[in-house]
Amino acid sequence: MLINDFRRKVHLASVLGLAISASALLAQAETPEWCRALPRPEYKALQQVPIADSWFEVYQVAPGVFAIYEPHQSEEVISYLIVGGKRAVLFDTGMGISDIKKVTAELTQLPIVVLNSHTHNDHVGDNWQFETIYGMDTGFTRENARGSRADAQAEIAADQICGQLPKGFDPKTYVTKPWKITAYTHDGDRIDLGGRSLEVIATPGHTPDAICLLDRANGLLFTGDTYYPATIWLYRPETDFQAYDASIRRLAALAPQIKTVLGAHNIPVAQPSVLPRLVVAFEAVRAGKVHATAAAPGQVIYKVDDFSFRMRAKESKP
Numbered sequence: 001m002l003i004n005d006f007r008r009k010v011h012l013a014s015v016l017g018l019a020i021s022a023s024a025l026l027a028q029a030e031t032p033e034w035c036r037a038l039p040r041p042e043y044k045a046l047q048q049v050p051i052a053d054s055w056f057e058v059y060q061v062a063p064g065v066f067a068i069y070e071p072h073q074s075e076e077v078i079s080y081l082i083v084g085g086k087r088a089v090l091f092d093t094g095m096g097i098s099d100i101k102k103v104t105a106e107l108t109q110l111p112i113v114v115l116n117s118h119t120h121n122d123h124v125g126d127n128w129q130f131e132t133i134y135g136m137d138t139g140f141t142r143e144n145a146r147g148s149r150a151d152a153q154a155e156i157a158a159d160q161i162c163g164q165l166p167k168g169f170d171p172k173t174y175v176t177k178p179w180k181i182t183a184y185t186h187d188g189d190r191i192d193l194g195g196r197s198l199e200v201i202a203t204p205g206h207t208p209d210a211i212c213l214l215d216r217a218n219g220l221l222f223t224g225d226t227y228y229p230a231t232i233w234l235y236r237p238e239t240d241f242q243a244y245d246a247s248i249r250r251l252a253a254l255a256p257q258i259k260t261v262l263g264a265h266n267i268p269v270a271q272p273s274v275l276p277r278l279v280v281a282f283e284a285v286r287a288g289k290v291h292a293t294a295a296a297p298g299q300v301i302y303k304v305d306d307f308s309f310r311m312r313a314k315e316s317k318p
């Protein structure tokens with residue numbers, strides 16, 4: 001809504017003597033489109049775990065597995081705490097807008113190893129707070145570990161926030177803080193948590209350092225931004241379509257062994273059958289069989305069944 005429209009509404013309301021406050025109108029005017037889809041109905045079926053910080057919502061999605069969701073920012077990013085008998089893995093650290101370390105301390109007393117599904121700003125925001133961080137051995141990872149400001153600042157524009165930023169949060173100083181990679185991890189590595197083992201699967205494409213984690217014994221596949229149940233972003237310069245295609249084929253081949261797919265945005269659980277269907281959908285786009293809709297300048301969206309992909313306009317031609 002334009003500000004003039006807003007003033008006109010306030011004026012009209014006062015003329016008509018309606019019991020409608022300016023702040024209520026302003027709130028209505030500022031509710032971004034994405035925010036109206038919340039709360040997402042899929043969460044009703046999940047087991048919520050109470051925590052102190054209202055910036056986050058936590059759901060136990062499998063035994064010893066907690067989805068840490070940030071519903072007040074448009075990424076609706078989801079980090080995962082995966083708890084074993086001796087230690088826990090935190091797969092992504094979220095936006096860094098509030099304090100995910102405090103949340104993890106409410107969920108486990110065990111030592112925590114951080115791994116990132118990839119190093120885009122919305123997945124590494126609280127990395128700086130943790131002592132043990134395994135990183136992929138790529139230049140992209142090392143560059144992002146130096147921190148950045150522009151992407152973080154774009155995340156807190158008025159239309160990106162739904163509800164309140166945390167008390168004490170200072171938008172002016174909000175950046176992705178640098179962090180230290182304490183060890184490199186590689187495709188095929190196994191991380192022993194004590195009674196629970198996670199396998200690192202390199203899935204480059206969305207970024208060069210994208211990984212998935214496989215908990216084979218429990219049939220859980222954590223897919224980061226390689227798959228989540230919303231528009232998949234494949235338009236940034238670091239995205240490689242050919243690598244992405246190969247990665248999703250590799251995941252699709254695992255589908256028969258998996259019970260639950262856990263992605264990094266919007267909704268934390270999906271059926272494994274999405275993985276082979278994702279391959280078919282992406283193939284149709286690459287084969288030029290899908291009509292593109294204009295999105296932001298230089299970007300288009302392809303919709304195939306219940307999948308959609310945001311891609312670069314020029315490279316998305318067959």
Ligand SMILES: [Zn+2]
Pocket residue numbers: 118120206225
């Ligand atoms: Zn990403």
